[in-house]
Amino acid sequence: MYSDPRVIDFVTRHFVPVRVHVKENAAEFKRLGERFTAQWTPTTLLVDASGTERHRIEGFLPVQDFLSQLELGLAKAAFARKDYRSAERLYRDVLDRYPDTDAAPEAQYWTGVSKYRATNDPADLKATGDAFRQRYQDSTWAKKASVWT
Amino acid sequence: MAQQIQWGRDFGAALESVGDRLVLLDFSAAPM
Numbered sequence: 001m002y003s004d005p006r007v008i009d010f011v012t013r014h015f016v017p018v019r020v021h022v023k024e025n026a027a028e029f030k031r032l033g034e035r036f037t038a039q040w041t042p043t044t045l046l047v048d049a050s051g052t053e054r055h056r057i058e059g060f061l062p063v064q065d066f067l068s069q070l071e072l073g074l075a076k077a078a079f080a081r082k083d084y085r086s087a088e089r090l091y092r093d094v095l096d097r098y099p100d101t102d103a104a105p106e107a108q109y110w111t112g113v114s115k116y117r118a119t120n121d122p123a124d125l126k127a128t129g130d131a132f133r134q135r136y137q138d139s140t141w142a143k144k145a146s147v148w149t
Numbered sequence: 150m151a152q153q154i155q156w157g158r159d160f161g162a163a164l165e166s167v168g169d170r171l172v173l174l175d176f177s178a179a180p181m
Binding site for chain 1: 152
């Protein structure tokens, strides 16, 4: 995953990358593994300045899926700091750029929630529920959004 | 464009310098 030029570019632009190797850095692997309950490799955590984990990717993913998860993490971090406009934009990016990944239905759900948080207008949730009738109907996220229609 | 990811090794130092970005913490068993 990390040798792909698209991943190198995205990681370099958006993250401070730190690698803890299970054998080369065994003590640090044990310490941080226990702190974050990381018990498998590869595990990728996106952590904010407070040390709070905002997103977790466990196991290998193909490049497009991995990129979609990284951007999902950016969106989650924006949502967590209550920057709902940025969160909506980032979730919509995931939806637009990676529509065939597992991240897409989750991003569609949270696009609606982020917009609602910014506007406080229930119509934004209803529109998201309606969108799930057009796309990703069989996803878990469609079930969660079904209460809004 | 960078040719490869410049991995850091010090998680604590990364947290101190990360600011508004996020630390990508990779637990790896891949060959170094």
